[in-house]
Amino acid sequence: xxxxxxxxRQKDGTIVIPNExxxxxxxxxxLRREPMQQNIILRSQxxxxxxxxxxxxxxxEIETPTFIKxxxxxxxDYLVPSRVHPGKFYSLPQSPQLYKQLLMVSGFDKYFxxxxxxxxxxxxxxxxxxxxxxxMELSFTNREEVLDTTEGMMQYIFKKTMNYELPVHFDRxxxxxxxxxxxxxxxxxxxxxxxxxxxxxxxISDFSAFKAGAANSDKNIERHKxxxxxxxxxxxxxxxxxxxxxxxxxxxxxxxxxKGLAWMxxxxxxxxxxxxxxxxxxxxQEVCSKLGAEKNDLILFVSDEKWQLACVALGAVRKQxxxxxxxxxxxxxxxxxxxxxxxxxxxxxDENKWETEHHMFTLxxxxxxxxxxxxxxxxxxxxxxxxxxxxxxxxxxxxxxxxALQERIFEIVGYSRERAEKAFGFLVQAFKFGAPxxxxxxxxxxxxxxxxxxxxxxxxxxxxxxxxxxxxxxDDCPSFVDExxxxxxxxxxxxxxx
Numbered sequence: 152x153x154x155x156x157x158x159x160r161q162k163d164g165t166i167v168i169p170n171e172x173x174x175x176x177x178x179x180x181x182l183r184r185e186p187m188q189q190n191i192i193l194r195s196q197x198x199x200x201x202x203x204x205x206x207x208x209x210x211x212e213i214e215t216p217t218f219i220k221x222x223x224x225x226x227x228d229y230l231v232p233s234r235v236h237p238g239k240f241y242s243l244p245q246s247p248q249l250y251k252q253l254l255m256v257s258g259f260d261k262y263f264x265x266x267x268x269x270x271x272x273x274x275x276x277x278x279x280x281x282x283x284x285x286x287m288e289l290s291f292t293n294r295e296e297v298l299d300t301t302e303g304m305m306q307y308i309f310k311k312t313m314n315y316e317l318p319v320h321f322d323r324x325x326x327x328x329x330x331x332x333x334x335x336x337x338x339x340x341x342x343x344x345x346x347x348x349x350x351x352x353x354x355i356s357d358f359s360a361f362k363a364g365a366a367n368s369d370k371n372i373e374r375h376k377x378x379x380x381x382x383x384x385x386x387x388x389x390x391x392x393x394x395x396x397x398x399x400x401x402x403x404x405x406x407x408x409x410k411g412l413a414w415m416x417x418x419x420x421x422x423x424x425x426x427x428x429x430x431x432x433x434x435x436q437e438v439c440s441k442l443g444a445e446k447n448d449l450i451l452f453v454s455d456e457k458w459q460l461a462c463v464a465l466g467a468v469r470k471q472x473x474x475x476x477x478x479x480x481x482x483x484x485x486x487x488x489x490x491x492x493x494x495x496x497x498x499x500x501d502e503n504k505w506e507t508e509h510h511m512f513t514l515x516x517x518x519x520x521x522x523x524x525x526x527x528x529x530x531x532x533x534x535x536x537x538x539x540x541x542x543x544x545x546x547x548x549x550x551x552x553x554x555a556l557q558e559r560i561f562e563i564v565g566y567s568r569e570r571a572e573k574a575f576g577f578l579v580q581a582f583k584f585g586a587p588x589x590x591x592x593x594x595x596x597x598x599x600x601x602x603x604x605x606x607x608x609x610x611x612x613x614x615x616x617x618x619x620x621x622x623x624x625x626d627d628c629p630s631f632v633d634e635x636x637x638x639x640x641x642x643x644x645x646x647x648x649x
Contacts, residue, residue, distance in 0.1 A: 156183045171610070176624040178615055190612045194600045196312045198265060201285055201596075204307040208300065210261040210287070215250035217243060217267065222574050227271035229280070237641040243269035246593060249578050251288040252512065252550055255589040256581045263287045265596065279609060280621045285599075287547075288591035294533060294549060297590050298489060301537060301545065305487065305594075313603065315485070321537075322488040327374075329490050330459060334381075334466015336493075339541030340486045342478035346465055347442055349382035349452060355437065358430040360413060364454030364461060373528040375498040377458035381465045384442050385449040385472060389416035392449050394425070400468050404453055409464035413452040421446050470541065485602070488538045495519070495532035496563070504565050509534050511560050512578075514549040514590070523559055537594065539602050547592025554582045 154169035154177075161167060174181040181187055202212065221228045221242035228242040244250075247266050254262045266286040272278070285304075289297060302321055309315040322340065329336050332345045352358070353365035364380035385392075401412035414426040417439060423431055431438055444450055451468060455461040473479065495515050496505040505527050507513065515523060519530040534548030551557045557579055561571040571579070600612040610616040617623055637644060 153177050153180065156180065158185065172618065172624055175610075175616070175618055178625045182614065187611070190600065190604050190606070191614055193312060193604060194596070194612055197308055197600060197603070198596065200308045200311040201263075201265070201304065203311075204304050205261075205263045205287070208261070208303075210263045211259060212264060213254060213259065213262050214264060215244070215247040215254075215266070219244050219250075220577075222249065229269045229271050232640040232642055234640050245270050246284070247286050248510065248512070249575070251286060251591060252578065252586075252589065253581055255288055255290040255550075256584065256586045259290070261287075261289050262591075266593070279597075279613070279617050281617070282609070283596040284593040285596055286591070286593045288589060290587040290589040292549075292588065292590050294491075294535060294590065297547060297549075297592055298535065301547075301592055301594070302487075308599075309485070309603075317485065317487065322486075323491055324488055325492040326490055326494065327370075327492070330462040330466070334462040334464070334469055335541075336490050336536065337538045337541060337543045338466075338488070339470060339473060339479075340488055340538075341480050341483045341540060342473050344383065344385070344469055344472065344478065346462060346469065347382045347384070349380045349442065351441060352380055352382070352431075352438070352452070353454075355434055356430045358413075358427055360411070361452070361454045363456050366456070368458070374458055374494065375500075375528065378454075378456045379458040379461040380452065380454040381461045382442055383451045383465055383469055383472075384444045385451065385476075386445070387447050388476070389418065389447045389449045392416075397426075397449075397451075400451065400471065403467050403471055404464040407464040407467050408460055409453045409455060411453075412464075412468065413454070415450055417444050417446055417448045417450070419446055427452075486540055487544075490536040490538055491534075492516075492531050493534050493536075494528075495530040495534075496527040498528065505563055507560070507564055508532065509546065509548060511564065511566075511575075512548075512550050512557070514551050515556075515560075520556070524563060527563055533590075535592070537592070539599075542598060542602060544598055544602070545592050545594035547590065549588070549590035552582060552586040552588055554579050557582070 153173055159167040169181070182191065206212070218231060218241035221230065221240065226245055228245065231241040231243065233239045233241060246268050247264060251262055264286045266284050267281060268284055269281050271280065287300070289300070302319070306317045306319070309317050326336055329338055334346055350365045350368045353361035361380050364378050367376060367378045368380070370377070397412070397414055404412040415423045415428040415431065416425050417435070418424050421435055421439070423435055439445065442450060451465065453461045453465040455464070494508050495513065497508045499506050509532065514533040516531045516533050523530060532548060536543055537545035551560065558568070558571070597609040597612055601609045604612060606612060615623065615625070622628065
C-alpha cells in the first residue's frame with residue numbers, strides 16, 4: 152500500500168496524515184480512511200437535509216444549464232469550444248445567477264438547486280476550480296425573509312446531522328463595523344478581541360507615524376479617503392511575547408500593505424516599555440484608560456492614510472493571535488453572523504473608476520436611489536453575507552428588477568449601452584415583460600462541510616478534488632487530446648514545451 156489506511160499516531164499523540172499529492176494520486180484508497188468516510192457521509196446527509204428543509208418550505212428544485220453564454224462576472228470563465236458553431240464557445244457557469252433570476256421572471260415562487268459552479272482562478276484551501284453551492288432565489292420577498300429562511304435551514308441541517316443546536320437568530324454586523332472592530336468582512340467571532348480607534352494617540356505625542364493616520368479619521372469621510380490609527384490590546388501576554396514574536400506579527404501586517412506594526416507593553420508596574428514607549432512615557436494612565444489596557448498587556452498599532460488598509464492589516468494580526476493564543480470560546484463551536492449594509496460601489500484606484508462591491512444586479516437600498524450618480528461612495532446595497540468562524544459561507548442580495556435602474560448601474564460602472572446589451576441583453580429584455588421583486592443567497596456546500604468537520608481545506612470534503620494546481624494526479628487531468636479532436640473543434644494549439 153502507498154500509505155496506511157489505518158490511523159497512525161506518533162509518540163506525542165499527533166495523527167500521521169499522508170502527503171496530499173500521494174493521497175490524491177490514490178484517492179480511492181484515501182477515501183477508505185475513517186475520517187474521509189465520515190466527511191463524505193456528512194456531506195450526503197447535509198445535502199439530503201437541505202432538500203428536505205427547502206422542499207418543506209415550498210421551494211422547487213430546478214436545474215439550470217451548465218453550457219451558457221460567457222458573461223463578465225469577476226473570475227475567468229472555463230470555456231467549452233463548439234464543434235457545431237466554429238469559433239464560438241460555451242462557458243461553464245460561475246454561478247446560476249442570471250438563470251435563477253429568469254426563473255423568477257418565469258413565475259416560479261421559490262427556487263433552489265444543489266448547483267455545480269466553475270471558476271478559473273488560483274486555488275487555495277477553501278477554494279478550487281469546481282465547487283458546489285446551495286443556490287436559492289425567492290420572488291416577492293425581502294431581506295428579512297431570505298435571512299430567516301437561511302437561518303432556519305442552517306438550524307435544521309445542524310440539528311438533523313449533528314444534533315447541534317444553533318441560535319434562533321444570528322448576529323448582525325454592518326460592513327463598516329465589521330472592518331472597524333475586526334478588520335474583516337468575515338470576522339471570526341469565537342473570540343472577542345476588538346480593534347479600537349487610537350486617533351487620540353497622535354495628539355498626545357510627537358510620534359510622527361500616527362500623524363498621517365489621524366489626519367482624515369472622521370467617519371463621515373468616504374471610506375476610500377478616510378485614514379485611521381487602529382489599536383489592539385492583547386491581554387496578559389506582555390511577559391510571554393518577545394521582540395521576535397512581535398516581529399512575526401509585524402510581517403503579517405506588512406503582508407497586508409501596512410507600513411509597520413507599532414507596539415509597547417504595560418509592565419508589572421503599569422509603565423510602558425519597549426517599542427514606541429518612549430513617546431508615551433508619563434501618558435500611561437490616559438492611554439490605558441481609553442484603550443482598556445492593564446498590567447502585562449501588549450498594545451499593537453497600525454496607522455495608515457487608508458482606513459480600510461489599517462483595519463485589514465491589524466485584523467490579520469488579530470486573526471493570527473486568536474490562533475496562536477487559542478482564544479476561541481470552547482462553548483461557541485459554530486459562530487454564525489450576518490454582515491449587512493455593504494457599500495454598493497468600490498473605488499478602483501488603478502483604473503480611476505467605480506466598480507460594484509458584489510455584482511451589477513444587486514439592488515441599491517432605496518433611500519440612495521436619488522443620489523446614485525451624484526454620490527456613489529455613500530450608497531449602501533441591499534446585500535448580505537453569511538459568515539461562519541471567520542469564513543464567508545454565503546453571499547446574497549435583493550436584485551434589481553427594473554430595466555431603467557439596471558441601466559443606471561451599468562452607466563455608473565462604465566458599461567456602455569452596447570457592451571451591456573452584448574453581455575446581459577437577454578436579462579434586461581426579460582425584465583421588460585415584468586419581473587417581481589426578488590432576491591436570494593448561495594451558501595457554499597463544500598465550505599459548510601469543511602467547517603462542520605473542522606477541516607482546513609475543502610479538498611477534505613470533496614470525493615475527487617483537484618490539487619492546488621487545478622489538476623488531478625489520480626487520472627492525469629487535465630491532459631492533452633488527439634489532434635483529430637482539436638481539428639473537429641476548429642482549434643489550433645500553439646506549440647507547448649514538453
